[in-house]
Amino acid sequence: SYSRVCTTARRGKVQGNGGGRMGPEDLSEMLAAGTKEVHEKAENTQFVKDFLRGRIRKELFKLGAVALYHTYTAMEEEIERNKDHPQFAPLYFPAELHRHEALAHDLEYFYGPDWKSKISCSQATQHYVDRIHQVGQEDPVLLVAHAYTRYMGDLSGGQVLRKVAQRALKLPPTGEGLEFYQFDAIHSAKAFKQLYRSRMNELELDMAAKKKLVAEAVKAFHFNMEVFEELEEIGKTIQEDVQDAGMSVHGQMGGDISKCPYYTAKMAASGGTAYFGQLVMAALRHPTGQVLFATWFAALAGLAAWYLM
Template sequence: MALLAVDLKEGTKTVHAEAERSKFVKYFFRGEITPATYGRFLVSLYHIYNALEEALEKNKDNENVQLVYFPTELNRKAALEEDLEFFNGPEWRDMLLTPSPAQKAYIDAIRRCSESQPELLIAHTYVRYLGDLSGGQILAKKLQKYNDLPEGKGVAFYNFDRIENKNEFKEMFRIRLNQVEVDEATHKAIVEESCQAFIRNIDIFQEFDHELEGLPLTKKEQEALDAAQAAETAAAHEAVKTGASTSILSSLAPSNLFNSLASAVGLKSGA
């Protein structure tokens, strides 16, 4: 059985590519997400992290979950509350009262893992926290640049001030992932759950599609996306041709949620 960190990376390439084609991510990188829209997006993040961090705390004594449980270093709920108030004002909690369909589906998935198979929470920690420590740092810079934010304001979510060296921490986190001891079926289920988590992120992005208007793709962006689509289609046909028994999502290979997009538009990532 392959190392879990490797399989998680290799198993999410397809959904990474799909995420990078979303309007929300594309427009975020181009500075076309308004503060009002971003403020509402933070509500989605709050629902996700509130559910995830509650589930991790509940299952912290599980010997596999505790390998990737770093509440002091990673918990985002308090930081999100700070950003929510900055963008939405003191009444921001009123915005939490009725979760959207995509928000509710994401919350339900995390709670289902927590109750039925806590090891699957490992997939959610991988998708959320490693993404925040990598591509999320690029997003913070974009957010500040295009919205002329006061120094240190509105980007608490991306500020991991309890982590001295992000690259070293990410490497340690991957080592911990490889120390997870589960049977083969659970190993595969963790990888599949990570793919599903990415898909739920895409569903969150798509709830904002009707708000997004902007310039069409540049020629370079369109060529990059066309090439990615062609590669995915070829891989899918090959998987069918060879009679692969596992799902395409869990058998193809990945990148960071935002790193592929960064490469497509000529940005540099610190991941």
């Protein structure tokens, strides 16, 4: 259980990895360095820039949740298939991490009891799903990259935005519609992430396998970007009124990187309370910005924060 392994996480921080110091050959460090460039590309996609301007359609929020549902369902099917695989078993935390049931509850809230008949897997999401099934069946160690990419992101910046989304969407204070962001079995996200990273670094992998995992994490970023681009195209066909909250992108801020939610999420995740406040207050001043951050992009913002920690 999580309560049992929290102590292991704290002990591992002291005893493992050279007294808590991670070296350049640790898998978590390799993933951080190896995905830096693609992260920068992701934050400069048109879809993300539109998000930063505060432009969002409510239907896209729901479609983002649908994409997440199909992605996590595929990933968790393969995790269950490979839960005893020696190079994945140490990262098997179904009670703490699995999200597909939470997303099913969110979709029922938004679409009604017959939600399954109202949703479908989009083309870009299907590409992502197909890749997850492929690695799960042909090269299960690569599931590590997908699990790390998604779950650690959800536990990072995505958590910063949960209450903001609740306010923006006027959702019930009891959490309906946002169960995706609720990890009831995890009492300290920071301690759990330390544990997860320690477990990952202790996997018996040679350098070639670690490099393959970095390449797979880069692919995961690209799959996310494909979903962004697809949602952007769908948004062009949706006839809804859109508010423009006037949130500027990097160029309009004169290159001030602190205006980027990736950077702010990074600072918040690493203990920068001032930057945490900056993110929350900025979002609260822009209602549509609150909504946009709560969708698929919220998961990627969290993911980026985790990589940059």
